[in-house]
Amino acid sequence: xxxxxxxxxxxxxxxxxxxxxxxxxxxxxxxxxxxxxxxxxxxxxxxxxxxxxxxxxxxxxxxxxxxxxxxxxxxxxxxxxxxxxxxxxxxxxxxxxxxxxxxxxxxxxxxxxxxxxxxxxxxxxxxxxxxxxxxxxxxxxxxxxxxxxxxxxxxxxxxxxxxxxxxxxxxxxxxxxxxxxxxxxxxxxxxxxxxxxxxxxxxxxxxxxxxxxxxxxxxxxxxxxxxxxxxx
Numbered sequence: 321x322x323x324x325x326x327x328x329x330x331x332x333x334x335x336x337x338x339x340x341x342x343x344x345x346x347x348x349x350x351x352x353x354x355x356x357x358x359x360x361x362x363x364x365x366x367x368x369x370x371x372x373x374x375x376x377x378x379x380x381x382x383x384x385x386x387x388x389x390x391x392x393x394x395x396x397x398x399x400x401x402x403x404x405x406x407x408x409x410x411x412x413x414x415x416x417x418x419x420x421x422x423x424x425x426x427x428x429x430x431x432x433x434x435x436x437x438x439x440x441x442x443x444x445x446x447x448x449x450x451x452x453x454x455x456x457x458x459x460x461x462x463x464x465x466x467x468x469x470x471x472x473x474x475x476x477x478x479x480x481x482x483x484x485x486x487x488x489x490x491x492x493x494x495x496x497x498x499x500x501x502x503x504x505x506x507x508x509x510x511x512x513x514x515x516x517x518x519x520x521x522x523x524x525x526x527x528x529x530x531x532x533x534x535x536x537x538x539x540x541x542x543x544x545x546x547x548x549x550x551x552x
Contacts, residue, residue: 323336323431323471323473324431324433324471325430325431325471325473327430327431327475327480327481329475329476329479329480330479331422331427331475331476331479332430332473332474332475332479332480333413333416333417333420333422333427333473333474333475334413334416334431334471334472334473334474335409335410335412335413335416335471335472335473336409336469336470336471336472337405337408337409337412337469337470338437338467338468338469338470339437339438339467339468339469340405340467340468340469340470341465341467342401342402342405342468343399343402343466343468344434344435344436344466344468345380345381346397346399346401346402347399347402347405347406347434347468347470348380348433348434348435349376349377349378349379349380349381349397349399349402350366350369350376350399350402350403350406350434351406351432351433351434351470351472352377352379352432353365353376353377354366354406354410354429354432355429355431355432355489356428356429356430356482356486356489356490357428357429357489357490358425358427358428358429359410359413359414359417359424359425359427359428359429359474360425362410362429363407363410363411363414366403366404366406366407366410367407369398369399369400369403370400370403370404370407373398373400374390374398375388375390375391375396375397375398376396376397376398376399376403377391377394377395377396378395378396378397382395385397405470406432406434406470406472409470409471409472410429410472413472413473413474414427414474417474422476424474426476427474427475427476428474428475428476428477428490429472429473429474430473430474430475430480430482431471431472431473431475432470432471432472432473433470433471434468434469434470434471435468435469436466436467436468436469437467437468437469438466438467439464439465439466439467440464440465440466440467441462441464442462442463442464442465443462477490
């Protein structure tokens with residue numbers, strides 16, 4: 321698989337996946353959200369989208385899309401499926417970096433893109449065409465599958481020359497990641513509650529049935545007395 325990133329550097333790691341059954345527009349929006357972010361911060365963001373249901377900002381292809389209060393009024397959506405796919409590719413890239421002896425915690429996402437690869441033509445079955453009173457394979461009844469690919473590249477900031485806007489985004493995301501990391505360390509940890517030992521419940525025993533004598537009249541005695549009164 322060839323990658324569309326042409327920069328050269330000593331510590332550049334790439335990973336990708338192709339023929340994914342997902343929308344390339346949603347995948348592109350997820351890739352835009354993690355570009356120029358530290359690898360750990362990008363992984364945390366994708367975990368929040370895939371597991372906790374956080375929204376992703378859609379800068380393109382957002383006609384008629386609703387605004388999200390989590391994004392401060394900007395348009396967005398919840399692409400959980402696409403976020404899970406991009407997370408797998410990012411995890412693969414971080415694993416490749418560790419296998420090459422690099423420190424993946426000091427690397428950032430220098431390249432993230434998604435494109436359409438091919439369109440698989442699907443036609444309705446013969447029985448469906450027969451029962452719908454149609455002939456042949458009309459274009460209005462086609463349901464094609466659009467397959468996509470994802471590319472992710474990790475690098476060290478000193479090895480890649482970035483523009484001013486990319487550097488600002490990288491500094492902003494890294495500062496935010498450090499702030500969140502410091503807040504997580506400073507937050508007081510709740511002491512673990514000790515579980516009380518389980519008290520064994522007493523075994524259930526069958527209660528003895530009282531004898532139906534003259535001193536104690538049970539249910540059967542009441543029924544017999546009622547039958548005697550009715551006979552009288």
